[in-house]
Amino acid sequence: xxxxxxxxxxxxxxxxxxxxxxxxxxxxxxxxxxxxEMYQLGVNSIGIVLLISFFIGAVICIQLxxxxxxxxxxxxxxxxxxxxxxxxxxxxxxxxxxxxxKVGSNIASEIGTMRITQQIDALEIMGVNSANYLIxxxxxxxITMMPFLVCFSIFSGILGAYATSVIGxxxxxxxxxxxxxxxxxxxxxxxxxxxxxxxxxxxxxVSAFYGYTVEGGSVEVGKASTESVVSSSVLILFSDVxxxxxxx
Amino acid sequence: xxxIKSLYKSFEDKEVLKxxxxxxxxxxxxxxxxxxxxxxxxxxxxxxGLFRPTSGQILYDGRxxxxxxxxxxxxxxxxxxxxxxxxxxxxxxxxLENVMFPLDMFxxxxxxxxxxxxxxxxxxxxxxxxxxxxxxxISGGMQKRVAIARAIALNPKYLFCDEPxxxxxxxxxxxxxxxxxxxxxxFNMTTIVNTHDMNSVMGIGDNILYIxxxxxxxxxxxxxxxxxxxxxxxxxxxASDLFRKVKEANK
Numbered sequence: 001x002x003x004x005x006x007x008x009x010x011x012x013x014x015x016x017x018x019x020x021x022x023x024x025x026x027x028x029x030x031x032x033x034x035x036x037e038m039y040q041l042g043v044n045s046i047g048i049v050l051l052i053s054f055f056i057g058a059v060i061c062i063q064l065x066x067x068x069x070x071x072x073x074x075x076x077x078x079x080x081x082x083x084x085x086x087x088x089x090x091x092x093x094x095x096x097x098x099x100x101x102k103v104g105s106n107i108a109s110e111i112g113t114m115r116i117t118q119q120i121d122a123l124e125i126m127g128v129n130s131a132n133y134l135i136x137x138x139x140x141x142x143i144t145m146m147p148f149l150v151c152f153s154i155f156s157g158i159l160g161a162y163a164t165s166v167i168g169x170x171x172x173x174x175x176x177x178x179x180x181x182x183x184x185x186x187x188x189x190x191x192x193x194x195x196x197x198x199x200x201x202x203x204x205x206v207s208a209f210y211g212y213t214v215e216g217g218s219v220e221v222g223k224a225s226t227e228s229v230v231s232s233s234v235l236i237l238f239s240d241v242x243x244x245x246x247x248x
Numbered sequence: 249x250x251x252i253k254s255l256y257k258s259f260e261d262k263e264v265l266k267x268x269x270x271x272x273x274x275x276x277x278x279x280x281x282x283x284x285x286x287x288x289x290x291x292x293x294x295x296x297g298l299f300r301p302t303s304g305q306i307l308y309d310g311r312x313x314x315x316x317x318x319x320x321x322x323x324x325x326x327x328x329x330x331x332x333x334x335x336x337x338x339x340x341x342x343x344l345e346n347v348m349f350p351l352d353m354f355x356x357x358x359x360x361x362x363x364x365x366x367x368x369x370x371x372x373x374x375x376x377x378x379x380x381x382x383x384x385x386i387s388g389g390m391q392k393r394v395a396i397a398r399a400i401a402l403n404p405k406y407l408f409c410d411e412p413x414x415x416x417x418x419x420x421x422x423x424x425x426x427x428x429x430x431x432x433x434x435f436n437m438t439t440i441v442n443t444h445d446m447n448s449v450m451g452i453g454d455n456i457l458y459i460x461x462x463x464x465x466x467x468x469x470x471x472x473x474x475x476x477x478x479x480x481x482x483x484x485x486x487a488s489d490l491f492r493k494v495k496e497a498n499k
């Protein structure tokens with residue numbers, strides 16, 4: 001029964017995506033929405049991305065320095081490992097999990113409220129493809145902004161690691177810089193960017209699906225918002241395993 | 249003109265509409281009345297194409313909605329305007345942007361021509377002063393008037409109103425009713441209003457369809473309704489003490 005229900009939900013999701021990925025009625029309206037969504041979903045997330053990445057970068061550096069320090073371990077290991085964690089997992093996967101909470105719930109509740117207040121019905125009556133008009137700019141806007149957010153996150157995380165060195169004197173700047181530069185592989189940056197593009201599609205499309213299919217009132221919008229965050233987080237984790245395996 | 253022939257609508261095992269036949273003429277305000285749960289909203293949603301009927305025909309000037317392909321359906325939708333119970337204005341847009349939305353989407357006119365048309369529609373509903381306000385900054389009655397302005401922006405041939413007076417005081421309801429009636433006559437539209445407000449029935453009911461439990465019980469106009477012999481209709485109309493007294497006074 002659960003399997004059939006899941007299959008049915010997945011089918012509905014695919015049908016919604018089919019409607020979403022059609023040619024916009026008016027390109028000028030699409031671009032207007034696209035710019036608006038890049039600002040709302042992407043630019044408005046820069047603050048939280050910088051803040052969280054800065055502190056996580058600092059904490060990773062402190063933890064590594066305090067817990068793996070040994071006479072047998074080279075001094076650059078702390079900087080090296082901090083960089084690898086930021087590049088490979090935190091700035092792409094973990095940051096997307098955080099954004100699934102912020103952006104995902106925002107999308108689900110916005111579209112869900114439009115559904116229960118008949119704004120989506122109004123679009124349909126006018127002859128507008130509501131899925132295309134509402135969802136496509138969100139997906140494309142988020143996909144455009146996500147690589148920038150990943151780069152900001154990496155930069156901010158490394159800045160956090162330097163802060164532990166400059167303010168906390170946990171590690172010397174030279175040891176940290178040596179570690180950060182040691183055996184650098186630029187593919188890891190691309191890997192993070194590629195993964196984040198997939199994750200941003202999951203966040204926006206899954207949240208939009210939950211919002212678009214809401215039936216009922218404000219309680220159901222709240223539930224849809226929560227379900228969208230849970231579902232997109234689980235899907236991000238699953239696809240992270242798959243993508244890491246494929247891209248490594 | 250909209251013609252409905254042998255319309256049936258079921259949800260799983262439950263039959264909500266049974267053999268509805270009716271004609272809604274243009275230039276007239278056609279009302280669908282009935283108690284809550286009688287099926288009038290389902291009928292309205294079938295007529296506008298939000299629900300697909302189980303069987304029957306819905307003819308828009310001879311064009312059957314049920315048999316239309318996607319492109320015909322798309323074209324027909326652009327001839328429709330609808331006012332929802334909740335006004336359904338886009339809350340991220342100003343009043344002017346709301347009215348301009350259908351024009352931005354479907355009109356090839358220049359920006360200034362679109363603004364001019366939207367301002368004309370807002371002026372028609374006496375809301376030109378509120379054009380830069382957001383929907384949550386204006387009253388419920390004003391929101392309904394903005395919805396009317398948005399609905400007529402593309403010069404529709406068919407106007408649908410789902411309980412336009414819901415949640416409004418009697419005086420504002422009267423303004424909305426008169427506006428709908430005047431616009432219908434001025435633009436020679438086919439207007440269908442879904443309501444259970446008896447003041448609207450007596451005020452603008454050029455053609456009234458009464459349905460009960462999904463069945464068409466009675467059809468006539470506002471002059472005939474008071475003298476109807478239909479028991480179900482009478483129990484609906486004269487549920488109000490005021491209308492009972494009006495009937496007695498007429499006798």
